[in-house]
Amino acid sequence: MVKPPTGGTDEGRPKPARLKTAKMRTPSQQAWLERQINDPFAAKARAHGYRSRAAFKLTEIDDKLRVLKPGARVIDLGLAPGGWTQVALERGVRDIVGVDLLPVDPLPPAHILQMDFTDPACGPQLIELLGGPPDVVLSDMAPNTVGHRQTDHLRIVGLIETAAAFAIEVLKPGGVFIAKAFQGGETAELIADLKRHFVEVRNLKPKASRADSSEVYIVATGFKGRG
Incomplete structure (x- = not known):
């Protein structure tokens, strides 16, 4: 079972992660990557060994x-x-x-x-x-x-x-x-x-x-x- 992330704001929700550099990426690519990093289903898919969050x-x-x-x-x-x-x-x-x-x-x-x-x-x-x-x-x-x-x-x-x-x-x-x-x-x-x-x-x-x-x-x- 994947544990929920901890830390972050006072409400207990984690602060969204941001990529340190956007070099060589379009704004849409940058937004997609940041969304993937912060997506709990994407994290669960990786933990479970699924090839996609779908x-x-x-x-x-x-x-x-x-x-x-x-x-x-x-x-x-x-x-x-x-x-x-x-x-x-x-x-x-x-x-x-x-x-x-x-x-x-x-x-x-x-x-x-x-x-x-x-x-x-x-x-x-x-x-x-x-x-x-x-x-x-x-x-x-x-x-x-x-x-x-x-x-x-x-x-x-x-x-x-x-x-x-x-x-x-x-x-x-x-x-x-x-x-x-x-x-x-x-x-x-x-x-x-x-x-x-x-x-x-x-x-x-x-x-x-x-x-x-x-x-x-x-x-x-x-x-x-x-x-």
Whole structure:
């Protein structure tokens, strides 16, 4: 168990740590690094051996749903650097395959595919590696941003829709789809489509999602089939 930091202000909260030098860093890089240093979930992830703080988002979701079970087949979309796959393995999943554009260090017995998920050839390869249709499709994908708000927004929505369409195409009856989305992301049409195919669809914001982030997770359970 990670002990809470001590010292700091009179209220018992630690003073935020600041990097001693910002040499060769942009202001946004400096802010990101300082946020990581002061992030309790990032510290917990390092202590637990998780590759990313995002692992705690999935642990909280799964504590509510209990979908990561021994015997479940799982596909992890956008798995880099591997935190969600680590959680699935930790909870007894052995049939799991993940895909990402970035290289990911091995996480046996998981199969890892370095590929563009939007490539039409990717889906069949994932199913082949998994050995059959999944019980759970996870997506923590986020597109590369270009700095243009409207363009980035369209990329985000498009990626979520692609992941949802894939899940609807391949899931077993009773299956689960969990995907990162963003509040205000114009996902009403997507939610409506998911409600036609799943018994329950809801939004969850895990504690590990930063309070100032619009990030939420769409959780669709009880897949009813493609009809």
